[in-house]
Every structure is written in C-alpha cells, then in structure tokens.
Amino acid sequence: MTGVTLSNAIKRYGDVQVIHGVDLKVEDGEFCVFVGPSGCGKSTLLRMIAGLEETTEGVMHIGARDVTRMDPSERGVAMVFQTYALYPHMTVKENMGFGLKMNGFPKAEIDQKVKAASDVLKLEDYLDRKPAALSGGQRQRVAIGRAIVRGPEVFLFDEPLSNLDAELRVEMRVEIARLHKEIGATMIYVTHDQVEAMTLADKIVVLRAGVIEQVGAPLELYRNPDNKFVAGFIGSPAMNFLEGVVGQGGVDVPALGRSVALSVDLPAPGTKVTLGVRPEHLEVHKGRGDLHADLSEALGGVSYLHLVAGTGERLIAEERGDDRAAAGDTVDISFEPHRAMVFAHDSGLRIR
Missing domain, CATH: 2.40.50.140 (Nucleic acid-binding proteins)
Structure with a gap:
C-alpha cells in the first residue's frame, strides 16, 4: 500500500477556481477524511486524486509515482461512490468480479479474490443473489467488495453512506472501520457528516471554499481548532x-x-x-x-x-x-x- 501526496493542487473550470493550491500528505495505511460543508470542494479533490477530474496545476503522487497526468485506470485506486452502481442483472459474485473479468483475469483467480473479499465483508451467503434482493447496506458492501477485489493501492470513498438510513449508517460505519483495520489500506473518505469523520479518521482534512482550513487527528481538531470555522464544524x-x-x-x-x-x-x-x-x-x-x-x-x-x-x-x-x-x-x-x-x-x- 502507498500514500498520497498533493503539492499545490489547483482546479479551475474556465475562469472559476474551485481548489486553491492544496498541499496534503496522506500517509501509507492512513484513513484520511475530507470534511466540510456542501460545495467546499471535497468531492472535487477526491475526483482529482482518482483522475476523474483533471488537475489544472500542481503535482500529485501516489507512492513514488507522479500520477498527475495518468488515466484513472493507471493510478492504482478504486473508488466507492454514493450510489452503488451495481449491475441489476448480475449476481453479487458477478458484480464483484466484473472489473477483473474485463481485464482478462483467469476465472480461478477472480473466484479466489471474490471469495476473499466476501469473507471480509460477510457476504458469503449472498454471492448468488442479485442486487434487488439485497438491503441498502448489503449493496454498499458489494460496491466496497468490488473495489477490494481490484487490490488497489488507495481506496477512495465519496459519501458512501449518504443513501442509507440512520441505523444502517451506523452499521456500515463500523464495517468500514473494521475493514480498514483488517486490510490496512490507505483510504480517503469524503463526507459532510462530522460524526463519520470523528469516528473513522486517523486524520481529518477540514475544507472550506476549496482551501484546507486545518489538518489533524479528530480529537486534536476538537480540542485545538485554529479558527472559528473549524471550531464550529467539528463537534456535535x-x-x-x-x-x-x-x-x-x-x-x-x-x-x-x-x-x-x-x-x-x-x-x-x-x-x-x-x-x-x-x-x-x-x-x-x-x-x-x-x-x-x-x-x-x-x-x-x-x-x-x-x-x-x-x-x-x-x-x-x-x-x-x-x-x-x-x-x-x-x-x-x-x-x-x-x-x-x-x-x-x-x-x-x-x-x-
């Protein structure tokens, strides 16, 4: 697994600048959460790391590799979106292994990776079901499993729990924390929910209007905020x-x-x-x-x-x-x- 480094990362849409010179280092194996109000740029920054948004200026490294101009498929990242984006006509097993199948992996290797991911996510009993027969939490676990089987260097989560009800959000939050502890991967997670940020993160990045306001451990931000915005945003x-x-x-x-x-x-x-x-x-x-x-x-x-x-x-x-x-x-x-x-x-x- 590897870390992620952003140096003076800038994003513009025409004349409108939405990310303003972000410098950030996410350590190898760290669980880093981007948090901030709607429109602060957290999802845009995540998509820049994924390669789904072009970085206008600046440099981005994943491990020792400069990935600034690389295609998403070359970056060694896997992204879990707010929507599950599962194929309704495929079983859980087929959904989880589809990416590997498209990349020409042998069937035996696909089966092995799917089984390993389903064991981690407690999906063994659902492999032959289709998405319509699953709960929201189970579907999100399948989406996470699809990312796991790819064996990425970095996992990216874009508000993955937003579509779940309150009870399932708590359940899935625990699942994701357990998953990180078990596989030890570098994870970057976007949310507007500061409770998720406080309970999941090793490091929180507080964003406002495309600028990092403060970076630190959850309790450090709670106890020692640098400004009124961070003080008011962290804590409930x-x-x-x-x-x-x-x-x-x-x-x-x-x-x-x-x-x-x-x-x-x-x-x-x-x-x-x-x-x-x-x-x-x-x-x-x-x-x-x-x-x-x-x-x-x-x-x-x-x-x-x-x-x-x-x-x-x-x-x-x-x-x-x-x-x-x-x-x-x-x-x-x-x-x-x-x-x-x-x-x-x-x-x-x-x-x-």
Whole structure:
C-alpha cells in the first residue's frame, strides 16, 4: 500500500477556481477524511486524486509515482461512490468480479479474490443473489467488495453512506472501520457528516471554499481548532459563539451579563472578539439567571437545552442526570474558563 501526496493542487473550470493550491500528505495505511460543508470542494479533490477530474496545476503522487497526468485506470485506486452502481442483472459474485473479468483475469483467480473479499465483508451467503434482493447496506458492501477485489493501492470513498438510513449508517460505519483495520489500506473518505469523520479518521482534512482550513487527528481538531470555522464544524452539537469585548480582566460577554476571565493573550481592551464554548462544557443552573429556555431536546441519557439570551443570541447546553431544565424555564449557565476559546471578531482566527 502507498500514500498520497498533493503539492499545490489547483482546479479551475474556465475562469472559476474551485481548489486553491492544496498541499496534503496522506500517509501509507492512513484513513484520511475530507470534511466540510456542501460545495467546499471535497468531492472535487477526491475526483482529482482518482483522475476523474483533471488537475489544472500542481503535482500529485501516489507512492513514488507522479500520477498527475495518468488515466484513472493507471493510478492504482478504486473508488466507492454514493450510489452503488451495481449491475441489476448480475449476481453479487458477478458484480464483484466484473472489473477483473474485463481485464482478462483467469476465472480461478477472480473466484479466489471474490471469495476473499466476501469473507471480509460477510457476504458469503449472498454471492448468488442479485442486487434487488439485497438491503441498502448489503449493496454498499458489494460496491466496497468490488473495489477490494481490484487490490488497489488507495481506496477512495465519496459519501458512501449518504443513501442509507440512520441505523444502517451506523452499521456500515463500523464495517468500514473494521475493514480498514483488517486490510490496512490507505483510504480517503469524503463526507459532510462530522460524526463519520470523528469516528473513522486517523486524520481529518477540514475544507472550506476549496482551501484546507486545518489538518489533524479528530480529537486534536476538537480540542485545538485554529479558527472559528473549524471550531464550529467539528463537534456535535456545534460550539456556541457569543459576541464579546475585551475588558480589563477578561472578556465582557453581554449575553451572559458578566466578564469571563481567560488565560490567553487577549488583544487591547475594547477589541471585539467572539467567545466559543461547547454545549457539553456548560453547566445549567435552574431558577436563576436571565437565559430563557425555549426548547429541550430529550434524547434519553442526554438533553440539549436551547437557550436565548437577552441580546437575542442563542446557545445550546447539554444536560445529563435526572434534574433537567424544561422549555419555559429561566436559567443561568457556568463553565470552567479553560474550556472557553476566543476568536478574532473579523478574521475568525483563534486567539491563544
């Protein structure tokens, strides 16, 4: 197996540039996830690696080979799409082995590779079925199996779980994580679901408008985001952001009606900043304060309390235990100062 390296990768459609000088190294055997909002360029970047989109400028290596101008078939990659793209008239076995058959592999070798892939994906009992007789999760496993039998150097996944229901998404997420652990291949995975990114990735690449905002391990991005965009995108529910002004002893936050003392190098007093704190780091105090609870989402072991401040700003607090606030309550919140983050008001960059 081999890694993938992108150097100043640029993609233009005519005069419109959609990928802006991406530099990235995916290590051999690493599970790398591209994540970001719709239209950020993550699927375009994946298709550039696959060779399905031409790289306008820059250089791309898979292992030691410069594949920038190579055809997709020469790159040693296999791609799993959002749609299963299975042949309805073929059995599972025929679908999985079709690519090898077209490339002239001997039948015995095709059968051996299909059997090995079906064992890994728990498809042994379905080899003689056609796609119509399979569930959505089983069809996606067949699509993954079709990629495995090719023995690629790099697996590329383009939002492969988007068409599945919630339960199947969880099941397939576990399957893909197990598959990576078992075969140890280099995998690059595109998703807009940051929960998938957090649970699957060795490395997350956060993209916005064709630019990499930050690269790092999942918990590194969660704990130490470089800017407001990454802080708000990684974590569920998203981080709360409140407007503030640097005071003499900390940040004055009108929504909370008080100043928050912080152990960071704050800019000059009077400077506008944004205070960020995650829902799970807030503690709710019932019966006091002036934050209005307008909705409580009770999910069993946890509730998410939606709060409105007098300034009109909204925030979410996570609650556990039996004594939880309800919609209509007036509450106050507190948090440990080291849990809060401060971002520049204009640029969104983290102030450390």
